[in-house]
Amino acid sequence: MDNGRLLARESGQDGIAPAKLIPPMLARFMDGDRAFAKARRLGVSAHEQSRE
Incomplete structure (x- = not known):
């Protein structure tokens, strides 16, 4: 997985499991x-904002 190799190289590691890539x-x-950023600032859920 290219993302895993790139992140591992940037962080000086040998490799990173795909599951660890999901959060970042x-x-x-x-x-x-x-x-999402606007909804977070306004304190509403993205679902509520999409109805507006």
Whole structure:
């Protein structure tokens, strides 16, 4: 898995299990998701915001 090799190289490790990649990938996605960030700032769920 390319993501695992890249992250391992950046962190100086030999390899990273795919399961350990999920949390940082999800965090990066949520940080970059404008609707999620707006909902978090407003204190509403993404589901409530999508109905607006």
